Structure formats: structure tokens, C-alpha cells
């Protein structure tokens with residue numbers, strides 16, 4: 001009996017093995033990245049479709065020898081290698097261990113980081129690592145750590161770089177599929193600069209700027225102020241450090257909000273990013289108009305710099321959303337709701353670490369007379 005049934009059993013087992021391999025192939029094809037991004041998965045699926053289409057197209061050409069059809073798979077492979085390059089590089093960066101010194105900077109200087117769950121912190125670190133791997137950041141007069149660094153007018157440390165990257169990571173945390181453009185270099189100035197001449201004269205007041213097609217400029221002291229150092233105090237001979245604090249104004253969030261706003265708008269920033277679905281864009285325009293009126297009436301928690309235009313209103317709203325979330329939620333619930341949907345984050349509901357209570361400072365003590373240009 002067994003000898004009769006054996007071939008059937010073997011055939012069944014072999015079908016199951018093939019089935020398992022096909023299922024495993026599709027699982028790998030459709031798996032998300034460890035940080036929840038669908039981008040690389042989409043490239044894998046698209047490349048497979050391109051490859052299969054090329055196989056079918058080659059097979060359909062009458063004069064083509066049969067052996068040539070599988071060459072279509074090479075077309076799919078090349079498509080993947082060329083177009084998924086950034087995503088594959090991203091995966092490489094994510095696989096590298098996150099340096100302890102960078103984590104220490106996040107713990108000491110980035111209050112939002114200390115409010116995150118462990119999983120969110122790993123995602124946040126991933127965005128920081130990818131940003132620093134993709135983005136050129138250098139001091140005015142000295143290109144990165146290269147040979148011309150001697151002319152650098154700012155002593156740019158790893159801590160500064162991590163803080164700039166953290167500004168971007170805050171915006172990207174809830175949206176693993178968002179990608180910032182990498183063609184804009186980041187140039188760090190030693191202090192505020194003049195809007196037109198970029199000189200650092202005594203009355204220069206610009207602390208940050210994004211050019212539509214050019215670099216992002218930051219004044220280093222404004223970056224420092226955006227991530228206040230934790231106050232420390234001595235008690236019974238022991239040194240205590242309070243939790244990091246949220247600065248009222250944040251040049252990093254402000255300028256990267258403009259970068260999101262510039263995306264897909266041919267060098268314009270409108271205050272209504274194209275990342276928003278069209279129906280929500282109308283809602284945004286209406287809400288920004290309400291917020292402008294409230295600022296004019298003096299009935300707003302937003303920085304009055306937002307009165308300059310809609311793009312600035314969006315940027316100062318983003319600053320308040322992350323830096324002053326509870327007040328924004330209670331005084332401007334509609335604006336808060338739109339920003340929460342946009343960023344897929346709810347910063348007002350994150351709890352502050354216990355030590356933050358001891359280091360509380362009222363918002364008006366943090367200063368708000370800040371000026372940006374674009």
C-alpha cells in the first residue's frame with residue numbers, strides 16, 4: 001500500500017514546498033521596512049511588474065528566440081538598482097548601530113525624544129541617522145571636515161549636526177514614507193545675518209532661511225536656543241539635571257516646515273503643502289485665514305511673525321504644534337487637529353517626564369521676538 005501511495009505523498013510535499021517558497025517570496029516582496037516605510041516595498045513590487053512585463057513583451061516578439069524572454073527580468077533588476085537606490089542606502093544607514101554620543105545628545109537636548117516610547121525612539125534615531133547620512137551640513141566658509149575646513153567660521157560639532165537632524169526627525173516621526181529633498185546643503189552661520197547681503201552686521205536679525213532651490217541657512221546660536229540646555233543644580237552635594245525644555249521658538253522646525261511646504265510647488269511655498277489631500281488643502285486655506293484674523297486681533301498663541309504671509313503662518317504653526325502643543329490644542333483646537341492629521345502625531349497628549357515639572361518655566365520667560373526670512 002505504502003509503495004502505491006508514496007509518489008502521491010512526495011508530489012504533495014513538493015507542491016507544498018513550492019507553495020511555501022512562493023508565499024515566502026511574496027512575503028519578502030511585500031514586507032515593510034523595519035521602520036514601517038512602504039517605499040522600498042513599493043519599489044520591489046514595481047520592479048517585479050516591470051520585469052514580468054519585459055518578459056511578456058520579449059516573448060511576444062515573433063523573431064525573438066525563446067531564451068531571450070527571461071532577459072526581461074534583468075530589466076526589472078536594473079529598474080530596482082537604479083530607482084530604489086536612495087531607499088536601499090536608507091536601509092544600510094538604518095542597519096548601522098546608532099552612536100551612543102548621538103543618543104546622549106538626543107536625551108540631553110531634545111525634550112520630545114524623552115517623551116517617546118522605546119519603539120518611537122528607535123524610529124526617531126533612524127530618521128536622525130538617515131538625515132546625517134544623506135545630508136551635507138557645513139559651517140560657513142568651510143565645507144564639512146574637508147581640506148577647506150580651516151576657513152570655517154563656526155566650530156560645528158557632531159552635537160550641532162545631531163540637533164539639526166533632530167529638527168527634521170521631529171517632523172518625520174509620524175510619517176515614515178515622507179522624504180525630504182537632499183539637494184539643499186545646510187550652511188551654518190556663526191550668528192544672525194542680513195536678509196539681502198548675508199553679512200553679519202550688528203543689526204542683522206535673520207536666524208534661518210530656506211531658498212526655493214538653494215541651501216538652508218541656520219544661525220548657530222538660534223539652533224542652540226531651539227534646544228535649551230538642561231539646567232543643573234546642586235542639592236545635598238549631588239548634581240541634579242532637570243529634563244530638557246521646549247523652547248518657544250524653534251528655527252529648525254521652522255525652516256524644515258518651509259521645506260515641506262516647498263515640496264512639489266516649483267519653488268513656491270504657500271502654507272498649504274501638496275502632501276495634503278486636495279479636500280484638506282481647502283480646509284487649510286480657510287483655517288490659515290481664521291488664524292491670521294486671530295493674530296491681527298491679538299487673540300492667538302502663535303508668533304506674530306506668521307502675519308507676514310501664509311507660508312510663515314504655516315511655519316510658526318508647526319513650531320507651536322511641537323513646542324507649545326498643549327496651549328495650541330486648548331486655544332486653537334481646529335488648527336491643532338489639522339496639524340495632528342498632517343504629521344500623524346499628537347504631541348499634546350505625550351506626557352512630560354516627571355523631572356520636567358521641576359524645571360517648568362512660563363512661556364513668556366522664553367522669549368518670542370524671533371525673526372526668520374522664508
Ligand SMILES: [Zn+2]
Nearest residue numbers: 315372373374
Ligand atoms: Zn519662515
